[in-house]
Amino acid sequence: MEVINTDNTKAQMRKGVLELCILSILSQGDAYPTEIIDKLKTSKLVVVEGTLYPLLTRLKNSGLLAYRWEESTGGPPRKYYRLTELGENYLKELQNSWKELVNVVNTTIESGKKL
């Protein structure tokens, strides 16, 4: 789950960030995919919704997320995701490395501009 990988493309980068965003959203409270999507859409992180589901499933499979079914009025049942303990720890780690990364990247970009 390293954010930086030499092979990473732009899409990979965004996906890494996407992971962080999803976990952050869930850290504020349980949500089902549509809610997550609505929040992400405002931040323009999700281009197409279809990509979100594989990611959620993967996070769930690696134990960072858990879910429960909830009935909805008139609609299909909703899958509410929440952060697990593991997920919370992971999020903290991720947030730290993200801050570091942003600092490193910013300084690198800045110094690049100066040169």
Place this chain on the structure above:
Amino acid sequence: MNKTVTINISGIIFHIEEDAYQQLNSYLNALKNYFAKTESGDEILQDIEIRIAELLQKNLNSNKQVIVLLDVNEAITTMGKIEDIINENAEGEAKKDTNQQNEHVKRRLFRNPDEKAIGGVCSGIANYLNIDTVWVRLAMFLLIFFGGLSAWIYLILWMIIPIAKTTAEKLSMRGEPITINNISKSIKDEAQELKTKYGNTFKKSDYSERIKNNLSSSISTIANIFTRLFGLIILMLGGLLLLTYIGTILGISVANSSNSYYNWRQIIFDSGKQYALAIIALLIIFGVPIITLIYGGIKLLFKIKYSNRWLNLSLLFLWITGIIIGSFVALNTLKDFSKESIIKETKAISFGDTLYIKSVSAAEIIKPNNYSNHEDIVDELERGAKYCIAEQNNKLELIGRTELDIVESESDSTYLEIIYKSKSETKKAASELAKKIKFSYTQNTNSLLINEIYACTQNNKFRTQNVKLILKLAKGKCVYLDENVKYNISDIDNISKTLDEDMAKHYWKMSNDGLICTNCSSSEKNNDSVKIDTSDINSIKVDKQLHTTTIQLNKELRDK
């Protein structure tokens, strides 16, 4: 007005227009195809379906109750096109999977509706074999000269090969690699499979159910094997019959070019039309069931469920037509043979003790007629033919062999009875034909000279015309049958039960019990040739009076 389909997405029922359904179905299939290779693919797809259900539901209200194509397209745009999802989701592994899939492209045989002359069979085969359609068509065309073989082959293929209806089928027909762009189109045909699979995942299956499933699946496997075996047998039978059938067609076409066959059909059938109809009827009556056998066999063998109702009905209709034509021709032809006329002449014959019966040979009789096939006729008659056809200036003349019978006279004198027979549609026409038979004989003191053959009038049809001479021989009188009447002898009863041809060159006396040979050696009388090793024979006892031979065999041989 549009047709709607009712579908169930994540437990929500939607009424969806057909085109929209197709679109959604192919989209979900494409997704399923893609996610099938990733971990928890089913779950991801289930989540996506839930979201799609939600998106579609948003567009519905009390005024709008049906999902249309627009809604589906909107949902797909929101979810993202398959390419986008795949690109976004792409990792080394997933990419490898799609590549692998490309390599596993399998060509499938379809009829090609986009490039068809008749049913798209040829271009379908060409696509399958990856060759130019021209070659297949050329091959089909050449096969026409083998008794129209390709017509039947084409018909069968037309029936059993399904048409490529969907883009996916067209893709796999052309064997085009299923690229990301093609995925959505290429797997429509798996829709059914998807449905059943999804139906199962939502079902809770307990143990007893599983056992039941296993049991029924093994039973169905056995049934499957039997069905296929049965199909194979039917197919082989059909193939065998087809070969016979083609052989017969070839035989007929070869025979058609021979003179004598042509003449026969000319002289039997009332018109050329009747003959043509008879052939057509036979081709249909035997052809259709053979095709049906092969069709059914292939369908069973390869478990093809596709069936073309229109073609099935046409085949049935064709067959019934064949039977109607056939019965029409048969009835018409039988009618021509329905009435018989017999003309009888009786002449008293006086001679000394023995009457020498000879014949004027056919060659001699027909010589002055200068038939164009003179030699053929003589040849045929020498081989014992009963009828043959003479040709002269394209006109045909039926020639038949005179029949000779000898019976005991009821009085003291000998008579010769000449019977002219013919059949036809009416009694009158039959007697007309019988009267026109040309036959003659001469009787001198001790000899009776009969014409070996009789001839019918030119262009008279063959209606089993016949001339029969019955010599009513007075008791005590004798006849000598010359060698050249041997083929004329027709079932003459005699005491020694000598066969007709063997009666020639002998003297026959009318005794109290019937005709008896007066100069036959015993070896000639016994016509049953039995090969017996002489060492097996103990004794041979010949009773000349009874004309029987008793052979005593060794005990061992008797036991055998």
